[in-house]
């Protein structure tokens with residue numbers, strides 16, 4: 001099974017047992033399981049269950065498979081029955097095994113039959129049999145049976161010479177009766193066929209007998225063979241009934257048999273030119289055609305092979321050979337990818353915060369179903385409500401789909417550029433990133449190439465930094481991304497943009513393969529980008545490039561010299577030695593990649609950098625990857641909209657348009673894009689604005705709902721997005737005993753997906769330092785029978801720290817467990833209504849202690865329960881006995897007023913205590929609440 005936990009109800013249905021049985025079994029195995037439909041069954045639990053119920057499941061799967069096979073066989077049989085040749089087809093396998101004597105019709109033999117002479121010899125006879133059967137079918141099969149039986153009876157009668165007349169009468173009567181019966185049965189096809197089979201068997205018996213009779217006259221030798229034949233024939237018969245259902249036999253052999261049999265029948269019986277005869281002709285024609293095609297295929301392949309051989313002889317160029325190899329490799333890769341995609345058909349791609357309606361479309365279900373699934377997990381949603389990752393995942397899981405969350409930018413189908421036609425593609429310059437370990441000479445190499453190559457090619461050279469530059473080598477353009485190092489490369493990739501075609505891996509010859517070299521190799525491999533190795537600083541004395549090559553081969557970068565495919569050049573960024581060679585090799589690699597793009601369409605590209613220029617406004621360096629970007633084009637880059645106001649190339653020249661692989665500095669953004677944002681030009685401005693707006697909305701929603709720190713409500717969402725693997729908790733409680741109990745229970749909630757870490761515990765009120773610790777370690781705070789101090793509460797609000805207060809340990813455990821399982825908090829909640837400070841106390845005889853109080857927060861109601869808190873610790877939980885304003889009993893007192901309170905059954909009230917008034921509320925949780 002997959003590594004993901006599954007809901008209990010699904011596992012139950014998988015094993016076909018009740019959820020209670022699963023719970024019982026798991027509890028026996030020491031797992032802590034609750035009988036809730038959505039309780040997550042971890043892979044360990046699943047394994048344990050598999051041990052107990054696996055066999056049953058396998059059996060039921062076998063059973064199901066057998067049933068399916070039976071169904072398909074049955075339907076095939078049914079189909080064949082509608083065909084006039086059904087019976088033959090069904091019987092073919094039997095007759096294959098029935099060795100019957102050789103016969104004529106050699107002209108019918110097919111080349112493939114040549115290798116199986118036996119079979120050939122046998123077939124015509126099968127056909128004879130079949131032909132007989134067919135003839136009988138066509139000329140009243142049932143009569144034959146009746147006659148045969150009558151004959152038998154006649155023979156018996158002759159032998160006995162008694163009751164001859166009676167016997168005949170009986171026979172006739174029986175025959176007639178049978179005829180009648182059979183005619184009646186004709187209406188019921190199935191029964192008729194069953195009858196037919198019976199009659200065939202009987203006929204076969206007779207045929208065999210006849211064969212014996214006639215052939216016994218020939219010779220003794222023949223007799224032996226016949227005996228064998230007869231024995232085999234009868235064995236075949238027995239098998240025949242069994243084989244009936246083996247659909248594969250009949251279907252596989254159908255065309256060949258059909259054709260031969262028809263031909264045979266035509267020659268032998270010439271009873272009628274039925275439709276099936278015509279069919280057989282057709283099939284023969286088809287067959288011939290097929291062989292013709294085969295021949296042409298073979299011819300073609302031969303020619304291709306010859307051509308390849310010749311070309312390798314005449315041209316023999318390494319480059320061509322490599323190109324072919326690469327092409328094959330790429331095709332293989334594509335095939336693999338296609339296979340993977342097929343496997344991933346159960347995975348749906350979406351962004352977070354799609355609406356319920358959109359999710360319904362995505363899953364192919366009605367929006368009402370989505371709403372009811374949400375209701376079943378205690379979530380009230382509306383059609384247009386945007387759902388967070390946790391909810392989307394939970395709902396999708398209900399429909400057996402896995403969700404892969406992607407960036408909003410990847411979703412817009414309106415803007416997505418359709419795939420280019422092969423004929424529209426034109427060669428484009430390769431885009432190169434230089435990577436390597438610190439100080440191995442990346443910058444020096446880039447600088448050298450920029451200065452030497454550009455300065456040499458064009459007066460003035462590169463005047464400004466546009467994030468990339470183009471050089472021309474042997475009339476071929478190469479685009480270099482200006483920022484070396486894998487950070488830039490990975491930052492780009494992490495945003496889904498792949499700008500690089502080839503990586504130049506720089507390794508200093510005077511050093512060795514270093515950690516960042518390995519990282520660069522891994523990044524390039526992960527991105528599927530080929531590497532060209534540049535062994536730098538070759539000008540230095542005593543350097544050993546061979547050592548580098550050996551080291552590289554240990555990391556699967558095997559240079560050509562060592563039998564690999566990676567090209568390498570020994571260069572010096574100081575002297576320029578080998579740089580030409582390096583560029584040449586880069587071009588070879590590029591040629592192998594057959595880099596192409598369609599310049600005649602809407603442009604797309606990637607943002608390399610963006611900055612705010614005082615005079616020009618937002619200036620962004622863009623690399624156009626496909627199409628042509630023109631001044632005036634509206635575009636979207638990430639959530640930013642824009643219209644191209646002006647563009648400058650890497651020589652600082654104003655340009656009106658930029659084609660594939662061209663870096664430009666672009667002005668015209670409305671908002672600042674981020675490096676790695678994908679830019680897509682739009683046909684109309686309105687659509688571009690809409691798309692940008694939608695993306696912005698999703699980003700805003702993300703910003704709004706994403707809390708700075710971990711919260712219990714947010715954890716399921718973060719889990720779904722794969723952002724968290726641990727939940728840090730700080731526990732504060734009234735006494736050490738509660739801490740132990742709580743931390744023990746909470747730690748047990750750790751799952752494969754998320755580990756629960758108790759990072760700090762302590763007795764007493766929740767203090768500022770607790771909140772600071774939570775902030776630093778991204779933890780939530782659980783308070784059991786304690787309260788945060790006022791300053792801690794304020795700090796927690798500022799820092800967005802989740803503080804949960806409980807009075808019952810089980811409540812705390814349940815709430816954390818639910819959060820980890822992606823469920824929302826329980827519907828019953830405690831709501832704080834008001835807080836009063838005790839400023840004075842009076843002892844009144846018969847009444848007890850009366851507290852003179854001041855309402856500091858909310859309002860205090862006579863009928864709500866209260867808690868007495870001293871130094872942040874809850875010391876009493878009870879009810880108000882009397883609530884007074886001056887001498888009057890009142891129902892409630894609001895904040896800013898004084899009042900007198902006495903507590904039922906509790907007199908130990910002290911000045912400085914706080915009394916909290918709270919209410920138990922039942923509420924339907926919504927996403928907004930959970931995001932709150």
Ligand SMILES: Nc1nc2c(ncn2[C@@H]2O[C@H](COP(=O)(O)OP(=O)(O)OP(=O)(O)O)[C@@H](O)[C@H]2O)c(=O)[nH]1
Nearest residue numbers: 437438439440441442443444536537540572573574
């Ligand atoms: N002798 C010699 N020194 C070189 C060569 N290339 C670079 N260097 C020196 O190596 C040092 C590092 O070069 P950089 O180009 O800054 O290396 P880098 O890989 O860009 O380094 P970071 O930017 O720190 O990652 C500098 O002192 C260069 O002068 C070369 O081909 N030969």
